[in-house]
Amino acid sequence: QVQLVESGGGLVQAGGSLRLSCVASGRTSSTYPMAWFRQAPGKEREFVAAINWSGVYTRYADSVKGRFTISRDNAKNTVYLQMNSLKPEDTAVYYCAGTTKGATTISSNAYDFWGQGTQVTVSS
Numbered sequence: 001q002v003q004l005v006e007s008g009g010g011l012v013q014a015g016g017s018l019r020l021s022c023v024a025s026g027r028t029s030s031t032y033p034m035a036w037f038r039q040a041p042g043k044e045r046e047f048v049a050a051i052n053w054s055g056v057y058t059r060y061a062d063s064v065k066g067r068f069t070i071s072r073d074n075a076k077n078t079v080y081l082q083m084n085s086l087k088p089e090d091t092a093v094y095y096c097a098g099t100t101k102g103a104t105t106i107s108s109n110a111y112d113f114w115g116q117g118t119q120v121t122v123s124s
Contacts, residue, residue, distance in 0.1 A: 009118030022096030
């Protein structure tokens with residue numbers, strides 16, 4: 001079993017930056033692909049970014065491409081999401097997720113374990 005704990009959320013003005021962290025514990029493995037998803041009030045959970053086990057391969061939702069960067073430090077069992085040029089539409093609860101299936105994917109159904117989420121609020 002793997003536990004994920006996110007941190008780093010908060011309130012920021014439009015144009016500002018935040019860095020989210022996700023620390024894994026328990027039966028961890030640095031070979032798991034990891035991802036960030038988000039869910040705004042009244043909307044479905046949506047894919048934000050994913051990273052393969054080595055950190056070499058990443059993929060992003062079109063809405064965040066060029067503004068967000070996903071990275072990982074396997075020695076620390078931590079995945080990061082650097083968010084720059086934030087917009088009010090980025091406001092959501094952000095979730096970290098991992099999959100044992102060995103491939104990055106944008107489908108939330110493919111992910112086996114999830115964190116509890118961290119709130120990001122961007123004011124205009």
